Amino acid sequence: METYGIEKLGIVNPKAVYRNLTPAQLTEAALRRGEGKLSNTGALVVTTGKYTGRSPKDKFIVDTPSVHDDIAWGSVNVPITQEKFNAIRSKVVAYLQNREIFIFDGKAGADPVCTRKFRIINELASQNLFIHELLIRPTAEELENYGEADFTIFVAPGFKCIPEIDGTHSEAAIIVDYEQKQVVICGSQYSGEIKKSVFSVMNFLMPKEGVLPMHCSANMDPETHETAVFFGLSGTGKTTLSADPNRKLIGDDEHGWSDRGIFNFEGGCYAKCINLSAENEPEIYNAIKFGSLVENVVMDDETREFDFDDGSLTENTRVGYPVDYISNAQIPGVGGIPKVVIFLTADAFGVLPPISRLDENAAMYHFVTGFTSKLAGTERGITEPQPTFSTLFGEPFMPMDPSVYANMLGERIEKYNTKVYLVNTGWTGGPYGVGSRMKLKYTRAMVTAALNGTFDDVEYKHDEVFNVDIPQTCPNVPSEIMNPRDTWEDKAAYDAQAKKLAKMFQDNFTKKYPNMPKNIAEAGPKAD
Template sequence: METYGIEKLGIINPKAVYRNLTPAQLTEAAVIRGEGKLSNTGALVIKTGKYTGRSPKDKFIVDTPAVHDEIAWGNVNVPIEKDKFDSIKAKVVAYLQNREIFLFDGMAGADPVCTRKFRIVNELASQNLFIHDLLIRPTKEQLADYGEPDFTIIAAPGFKCIPEVDGVHSEAAILVDYEQKMVVICGTQYSGEIKKSVFSVMNFLMPREGVLPMHCSANMDPETKETAVFFGLSGTGKTTLSADPNRKLIGDDEHGWSDRGVFNFEGGCYAKCIDLTEENEPEIYHSIKFGSLVENVVMDDETREFDFADGSLTENTRVGYPIEYIDNAQIPGVGGIPKVVIFLTADAFGVLPPISRLDENAAMYHFVTGFTSKLAGTERGITEPQPTFSTLFGEPFMPMNPSVYANMLGERIKKYNTKVYLVNTGWTGGPYGVGNRMKLKYTRAMVTAALSGAFNDVEYKHDKIFNVDIPQTCPEVPSEIMNPRDTWEDKSAYDEQAKKLAGMFQDNFAKKYPDMPKNIADAGPKA
């Protein structure tokens, strides 16, 4: 039996080893093994059990002398001793003996200069299908000449940790060892942990090469090649807004920005499905077909039809699919230098403008601040929107000091004269529970205007509380929604909420960034 070198990991007695199976083979294996069912579209549908979103409190980084000074240790990047990592790894390896092993040898980084090889070792065929869809798939020639991986990720959701024995917080653990070049994921079947582990690794490796890693989506004009990037946390609209039928999709979640341009880390997309409709999001809707993996979407057992509005399993329903399922995907995922940067936020207070222009200082302020509302289901325990500040719009995945990434973005904005906008995809007319979520068609129209240059010569109004400039008109958008205060019936209630949120901005900034230059600190909201 061919083992493809997994004995180097200590897996010396596997029942079988399958390497880079096709989506058809993996789907078939998953159904036979009882991991999931087929929908009426041909997609594989699974339930991930207890863990339906990321589990940030269960993620650890191995603290070794080789990386200690490069990691921004704290509540997000939590250290774990090397011997504890080695112990859990040994238990996971023992657990995998006499089991079927599914390998995917793929790549991250569409720019050949920055490509890194990742070997993913899976217990489940369904998770192997997921990462086959999400990473860059090697050609037959590349696979034959693959050699040794740069990083290895072992995912064994069936192995449960014992916290008091293993030195972790729960039965689940996501453990990153940058020195051993290995990630161990156990106790959770949520596939997003695998892709985010790849992202965390790339976020550690790329800055060393002068490349800015970004938690963003990206697309470009098919004719002019002008490129735009969309920063935002899960649920703010990165995938939806970048899947624009009039532009080429470079990628939906994770990119690098080098002096050659923007490039996708991945070869697939991981889109939210809650309330998905063909009318609003046709590209995502039609990607749910044979070869894709659907997580936690309620499906009728007889008709095998989806109920995308049913969030009873989780609000964080998901589909993973190869980027080729998007008709206008840019293959390979490489674009030019971004002309426009858009920060996406879902404001549950309902007070931020639907779109506002940021100067260089304000851009840096909002980048390091990373305000949004965590939406239901994106993390364990989140059942309704919660205001949060996630540094760089991706703090859980950024192992280095935030200033490393922030300075790199600031240098690029200044060097290339890139325009920056803050877009609120959250609530208007009132807070969550009172107002309404911003209509997608309006957000799309505002983003289109920003990308086309339509905001270059319009009237702006300065918002004194949030210290931003609001365009007063936008094609295909009613002028009355451009200024959020005008959408509230009770203006005093708006003022109170706006000042409350502005105060939260100020408190967060003062606590997290006391040494930030004054010109950046002064560019933020004024309570």
């Protein structure tokens, strides 16, 4: 039996070893093993049990002398000793003996200069299908000459940690060891942990090569090849807004920005499915077909039809599919220097403008601040929108000090004269529970206007509280929604809510970034 070198990792007695099976073979294996069912579209459907979203409190980084000074330690980047990591890895390796092993040898980074090779070792065929679709798939020739992986990720959701013994916070653990170039994921079947671990590795390696890693989606004008990037936390619309039928999709979640341009870290997309419809998001809707992996979407057992509106398992329903399932995908996922940067936020207070223009200082402020509302289901325990500030719009995956990434973005905005906009895809006419979510067609129209230069020649109004400039008109958008105060029946309630959010911005910035330059600190909201 060919073992593809896994004995070097300690897996010396596998029941069977499969390497880089096709989506059809992996789907068959998952069905044979009882991991999921087929939908009427041919997609493989699984439920992930207790863990239906990322588990940030279970994430650790191994603290070793070679990386200690590079990591921004704290509540997000939590240290664990190498001894604890080695002990957990040994247990996971022992757990994998006498089991079927599914290997995917793939790549991250569409720019060949920056590509890294990742070996993913799965106990589940369905998760191997997921990462096969989400990373960059090597050709047959590349696979033959693959050599050694730069990083190895062990994924064993069936192995449960014992916190008192293993030094973890629960039965689940996601541990990155940058020195040994290994990651262990156990106790959680949520596939997003695998791809986010790849990001955590790339976000550590790329700045050392002068490349800015970004938690963003990206697309490109098919004729001019001008690119745009969309920053935003899960649920703010990154995937939806970048899947624009009039533009080429470079990628939907994580990219690098080098002096050559931008490039996708991935070869697939991981889109939210809650309330999905063919009318609003046709590209994603039509990507749910054979070869895709669907997580936690309720399906009728008889008809095998999806109920995308049913969030009873989780609001964080997901589908993973290869990027070429999007008809206008840019393959390979590379583009030029971004002409427009868009920060996406989902404001549950209902007070931020639907779109506003940021100067360079305000751009830096909002980049390091990363405000949004965590939407239900994205993380365990989140059942309704909660205001949050996530540094760089991706704090859980950015292991280095925020200033490293922020300075790199600031340099690029200045060097290339990139335009920056803040777009609120959250609530209008009142807060969550009173107002309504901004209509997707209006957000799309505003993004289109930002990308094609329409906002270069319109009237602006300065918002004194949020310290941003609001365009007063936009094609295909009612003018009355451009200024959020106008959408509230109770203006005094709006004013109170706006000042409340502005103070949250100020308090967060003062606490987190006491040493940030004055010109950036003063570019944010003003509560008084």
